[in-house]
Amino acid sequence: MSTLPGGTWTLGDLTVTRFGYGAMQLAGPGVMGPPADREGALAVLREAVDLGITHIDTSDAYGPRVTNELIREALHPYPASLHIVTKVGATRDEQGGWPPARRPDDLRRQVHDNLDSLGLDVLDLVNLRLGNAEGPQAGSLAEAFETLAELQQEGLIRHLGVSNATEGQVAEARSIAPIVCVQNMYNLAHRHDDKLIDRLAADGVAYVPFFPLGGFTPLQSSALSAVAARLDAAPMSVALAWLLRRSPNILLIPGTSSTAHLRENIAGAGLALSPEDVTELDNIGLDSSPA
Template identity: 65%
Template sequence: MGRPAGDAQVALSSIQPQPRISVNTYSPSQHPFTPAHCDRHFKRIGYGAMQLAGPHVWGPPTDRAAAVAVLREALELGINHIDTADFYGPHVTNQLIREALHPYRDDLTIVTKIGFLRGEDQSWLPAASPAQLRDAVHSNLKNLGLDALDVVNFRAPGMEGADGSSIGAALAVLADLKKDGLIRNIGLSNVDARQVAEAQQMTEIVCVQNHYNLVHRGDDALIDTLAAQGIAYVPFFPLGGFSPLQSGVLNEVAAAMDANPMQVALAWLLQRAPNILVIPGTSSVAHLRENVAAGGLRLDASALQALNAL
């Protein structure tokens, strides 16, 4: 994946300046992506709600009114899908989403995750027994105020990435819940290609959510496979997560394009593959607007060459 640093510098020198982007700039990122086997239409920039909870994704936000304002602004800016989980808080982000947005617009898709719980010591605990998965679905339904969940991602075990274990038993439970009408679509999170294939033998998968960004590209082959199948790929930590992306090359590309580095990192993801949906999270309305504006930033060949060399 590496290219000599000198090549990146040559590419940087040829980047053409662009006018500052705004949230009203039209771009292909506004085109909806409809996954195979799914009737939900996703604009390619969504919103991840995890940061609305308190520190370490635990407890309520410091400013509840500000959190509600971010969610409402997201929809005003044209976002039509929100990523959440009832173990964020726990329960906090789902309750905020309901407070801010219920009754929900018809075009809004709420994507949630199950497969983990939070311990009283704020730990993250795998919770994938049949009873735990069913309880998690009902908890999401209750706190979101829904009769059925648009998309449920099974978050597979493994704190440092996919552990490669079989997920068949969990998928069987989700498939039954789908038959019962409590889940409309099933996705996966924190999985490898073999686990995706295992799940697809049992039920239709509409999206995969894994760790991926400009400098964490282990899923390149999986992204291309899913794109060929019409399945959405949703990178979590698209901007580096709790340790934001740091790169001199990224900073230089951003400066040449009159954008900020995080906008360039999002634009790179949007141009990486047509099935990528980004869900950057923030608790700030100003930061939210910057993230959405990234959809109007188009990276030329020289910028892409420099970034791909990282």
């Protein structure tokens, strides 16, 4: 059994630690180019596995290729217990943008690129990235998700998920093929998916919040600061602990390029919150602005 906070969750037939690691921050500024400290980036990945983390989130679009190649250099051949989750559906342009790339030939190429850069014959879990930088956008995902389902049938992908998706797109994806996770923006201040999280939990589907600490606009709340002060803890630690407490199907993938910060995140997620703390945090108002 994992000694990391939150224990484990099962994604299909893959058991992962609920406390995982998101590799996006290992790339350079704007998630473009190599890290300033390559050896430090490799050390963070090795430390994550040494600490018992068995869930690493990445994408060949990070860098591009940078984080996948770092993961391969640091950890290949991979421990049998380690499961790497990647995503497809967007590429990168020279300005650092994320133009959509969800046509069947785009997706097939991206899956093969992830296989190549990670040094794998099959990907454990692939999320289809939808929407854009402003958030989820309504529209059918059928053609794109059917392509991933075909790649799954061909043996190149074990499990499927969706990212940056509306509730309608989650339902549409599930009508095409089973999904094991939804990866959307969610944190203490951004609570639009509360009902979706509860429905997914009832069905045994994981919910993986990206930007669990606010992303490019760090969380700020007087209630969060007050609880953190009472616990003599950092506000970001309290925010992670609240997410693990929020629902058993929530999996955390906070990112960092520092081994010390990685250990701090793990310790923070393990904070014990009292019922009063949880009530106060639950009452933090929704942030309706796009992030």
